[in-house]
Amino acid sequence: MSHIKDFSLIKEKNISDNNDQIYDIVIIGAGPSGLFAAFQASMLNLKCVIIDSLPQPGGQCSALYPDKPIYDIPGIPEISGSGLISNLLNQLSPFKVEIICNVTINMWEYIDHNKLWKISSLKSNDKKNKKFVEISEINNINTENTKINPDNTDDIQNINFYAKTIIIATGGGRFSHNKPPLNNLSKFENNYIFYSVDNIEIFSNKKVMIAGGGDSAVDWAIKLSEIADKVTLINRRAKFRAMPHSVEKLHSIAANNKIEIITPFQIKSLISDSFTSNNIEKMSGVEIESLDGLIKKIVDIDYLLLFFGLSMDNNDIHQISGLSWIDRYISVNPSTMMTSLHGVFAIGDICYYPGKLKLILTGFAEAALACNSAYAIAKPEKPLHFEYSTSKGIPKAISKI
Numbered sequence: 001m002s003h004i005k006d007f008s009l010i011k012e013k014n015i016s017d018n019n020d021q022i023y024d025i026v027i028i029g030a031g032p033s034g035l036f037a038a039f040q041a042s043m044l045n046l047k048c049v050i051i052d053s054l055p056q057p058g059g060q061c062s063a064l065y066p067d068k069p070i071y072d073i074p075g076i077p078e079i080s081g082s083g084l085i086s087n088l089l090n091q092l093s094p095f096k097v098e099i100i101c102n103v104t105i106n107m108w109e110y111i112d113h114n115k116l117w118k119i120s121s122l123k124s125n126d127k128k129n130k131k132f133v134e135i136s137e138i139n140n141i142n143t144e145n146t147k148i149n150p151d152n153t154d155d156i157q158n159i160n161f162y163a164k165t166i167i168i169a170t171g172g173g174r175f176s177h178n179k180p181p182l183n184n185l186s187k188f189e190n191n192y193i194f195y196s197v198d199n200i201e202i203f204s205n206k207k208v209m210i211a212g213g214g215d216s217a218v219d220w221a222i223k224l225s226e227i228a229d230k231v232t233l234i235n236r237r238a239k240f241r242a243m244p245h246s247v248e249k250l251h252s253i254a255a256n257n258k259i260e261i262i263t264p265f266q267i268k269s270l271i272s273d274s275f276t277s278n279n280i281e282k283m284s285g286v287e288i289e290s291l292d293g294l295i296k297k298i299v300d301i302d303y304l305l306l307f308f309g310l311s312m313d314n315n316d317i318h319q320i321s322g323l324s325w326i327d328r329y330i331s332v333n334p335s336t337m338m339t340s341l342h343g344v345f346a347i348g349d350i351c352y353y354p355g356k357l358k359l360i361l362t363g364f365a366e367a368a369l370a371c372n373s374a375y376a377i378a379k380p381e382k383p384l385h386f387e388y389s390t391s392k393g394i395p396k397a398i399s400k401i
């Protein structure tokens with residue numbers, strides 16, 4: 001289930017507003033390390049922007065364990081993943097730093113005569129990933145995050161950012177949805193098959209199949225049973241891995257015939273028998289089979305929701321030349337967090353140095369180090385005088401356009 005509602009500080013902004021900006025720091029990745037780096041940069045009066053490939057900030061905390069308690073954040077005895085991200089966004093809110101979501105960075109180059117990095121999200125063949133571009137701005141207005149250009153994917157051009165320095169905070173990497181090995185899957189994606197729910201209304205009075213056994217599958221089966229004509233929940237295992245109280249609720253709704261649970265079954269193929277008036281091939285159902293292969297059934301459905309979890313990789317950053325890698329991690333100088341490229345820093349789970357601990361608190365300290373090192377490059381004419389936050393307070397907003 002989307003946790004975007006936890007991030008009530010998000011507001012739409014037009015993409016063209018960003019094209020002529022020169023930032024002191026472009027931060028790639030809005031996980032805890034990237035968010036705290038933006039706070040540290042802002043405390044040093046450095047203008048920054050955060051870019052993330054996900055539709056919401058928070059990295060692993062939001063995407064993988066929003067409700068799990070974290071016990072090792074200094075000074076906070078216990079906080080959930082989404083609670084920590086809400087706090088980081090709140091801490092950042094005085095500076096009105098832009099967080100640009102659904103944009104994946106996969107290129108940068110140094111423009112020598114301008115002494116600037118040009119950081120780009122190159123248009124790829126993966127249109128689905130570029131379908132929605134959401135530009136977000138943190139402020140104190142409680143607005144739902146909305147989408148720009150939802151219909152015309154081809155109109156979205158490459159997105160460029162110009163900056164004096166870069167902080168790579170891409171953690172475990174870009175998230176992608178795990179997909180079942182079904183023929184023709186891509187043909188129906190975004191029309192009949194989805195991996196998340198963006199617009200719940202389309203499921204009203206429709207026949208929906210949900211596949212998966214975790215929290216998302218169970219929570220959405222419960223939610224959609226309120227509006228759908230029929231909800232079928234299919235899982236390879238007889239047991240569901242979701243929160244016990246959700247599983248209990250699921251079974252009580254199923255007992256009233258509002259949800260049909262089919263286990264242990266899997267989807268074998270997608271069925272299509274017609275085209276829409278726009279010449280889009282229409283999915284009309286699925287063939288399912290029991291895990292032992294003995295029982296096969298056809299189920300008529302309008303929509304299929306697949307919740308098989310997320311996987312992460314840093315291939316987008318790996319393909320950019322000039323960085324020194326140790327296995328899957330970027331090698332940095334631990335006293336500055338600088339990579340092998342002058343002016344490019346790496347922090348959080350993506351970076352490596354001897355003794356590195358992959359913990360949120362380590363990422364916070366690395367964020368402070370990287371911003372202090374970046375300052376000397378971004379503002380060489382103005383030496384940095386170290387000051388505690390208790391002495392200088394919160395500087396007035398500088399990143400607001």
Ligand SMILES: Cc1cc2nc3c(=O)[nH]c(=O)nc-3n(C[C@H](O)[C@H](O)[C@H](O)COP(=O)(O)OP(=O)(O)OC[C@H]3O[C@@H](n4cnc5c(N)ncnc54)[C@H](O)[C@@H]3O)c2cc1C
Pocket residue numbers: 028029030031032033034051052053054057058059060061064065069070071072103104105106169170171172173174175314316317347348349350358359360361363
């Ligand atoms: C189940 C679980 C429990 C955990 N519990 C704890 C705990 O109790 N305590 C603790 O300290 N740590 C814990 N961790 C680890 C902790 O979550 C990570 O150390 C932390 O999230 C790393 O933060 P990060 O900002 O470096 O990276 P991430 O959180 O991975 O965020 C990176 C962000 O970068 C984005 N990104 C990646 N590539 C690109 C790109 N090319 N362009 C744009 N954006 C990109 C991603 O979308 C992501 O949002 C846990 C992890 C898991 C999975």
